[in-house]
Amino acid sequence: MIDVERLCRGCMRLLPEGAAVCPVCGYDREREIPSNGKCLPVDTILHGRYLLGSVLGEGGFGITYIAFDLVAQGAVAIKEYFPVGLASRDVEAASGQQVLVMPGEAGMHFRNGLRRFSQEAENLSRFQELPGIVAIRDFFSENGTAYLVMDFIEGQSLKQYMQWYQRDKGGEPMEYTVALALMEPVMGSLAQIHGAGIIHRDVSPDNILVDKEGQVTLIDFGAARAEVSMPDYRSVTVMVKHGYAPEEQYRTHGSQGPWTDVYALSATLYHMISGTLPMEAVERLYRDELIPLKKLTLPAPVPEEISDVIEKGMSVRAENRYQGMEEMYQALKEARKQEAERQAREEEARRQEAERQAQEKAERNAAQEQPGEAAQDQAERGKESLTDPPEQERLRQGDGSSQAQGDGQGGTVCGVLAVVVGALGIVSAVLELLSMIL
Ligand SMILES: Nc1ncnc2c1ncn2[C@@H]1O[C@H](COP(=O)(O)OP(=O)(O)OP(=O)(O)O)[C@@H](O)[C@H]1O
């Protein structure tokens, strides 16, 4: 049994004896920030088994805490349903940890959202073994609200990972192959989840965690999000993720479905590969200036087949997109296959060309080595020298041509002189012979 007192409330690791500051996450027990009145204080025990640590995040419809599961003896993350604008709490007041629901219409939205939150937790818990999707371990109601217990993932968000990656590569974004490999499990699992009628609604780099092994996990499913987006434009725009959210999420009655996640996931891929946040979907409605990946100058150019799939996934109009992740996943698989086949064809063509050139060279060498074919060989060499580009260049520049010509004339003069000298030699020899006879 772990000594719970020695657990760091920031990361739930065991602190060294007597240490107040965690050497791993830097959490300082003595400088613990008191609860803002809304979040549950550190050391609260929920459902008789979860010891709460610090707050991991506060969003539009919930508060996420790190916690220690006293039964399973391990760290977990717990999401508390707490929609902004529909609920309040004052832990200092007599009501304590109880969530207070706003009166009137807000109360109805709170309850509807709570119902969706619970239904989704139940549905998601069936997919515990899927890679790329956070595993739901428990779900319970307490304090007038509900709690979702998940595996705690040690790591950083994809948003941070992308920044780190770009810095590490001297400013270059992620290669498309790396981005696709990273996101593959998320796509595959989302395809299955869509098949079960569940939509994520908030796929974005800050809802994807990357652990030390480079495995990615999608967190923060939000069925309740649809309900708690109040029907006024301002609150809707506060809740959507600009650059990743499709246009239907900006509308109160926009029709959301698996195609909504298709847009957000494609936009996430676009950001990973291009290094820039895509233009907002609602702006694209008026003037679409999104540049397809294949047209961007990137260190690893994106093949047309892949770029086209991501572009289709990011179609502004939902009807032009893939209708679910399964469809997009298959299209990407097909695109990768086509790309691999094209590359193989190009590689084969290059290999055949190299082989042809090598054969030609071998034939020329063989011809040069055959003495019976000396004339042909000479002709061949003559031909070669004419087609030899450096030689042509030298001739074209004229520096060698006068020299060559001079050499030719000099050779002729020498030949004539040799003949004259030879003839004189013969004459003197004849005269010498005659003088001897006489
Ligand atoms: N299972 C988990 N393991 C580790 N950290 C987690 C886990 N779930 C959430 N977190 C952390 O908590 C933060 C907030 O969680 P989450 O994304 O679920 O809610 P949110 O975005 O703050 O809120 P909302 O969904 O209400 O808009 C995340 O950014 C992440 O850092």
Ligand SMILES: [Mg+2]
């Ligand atoms: Mg989130």
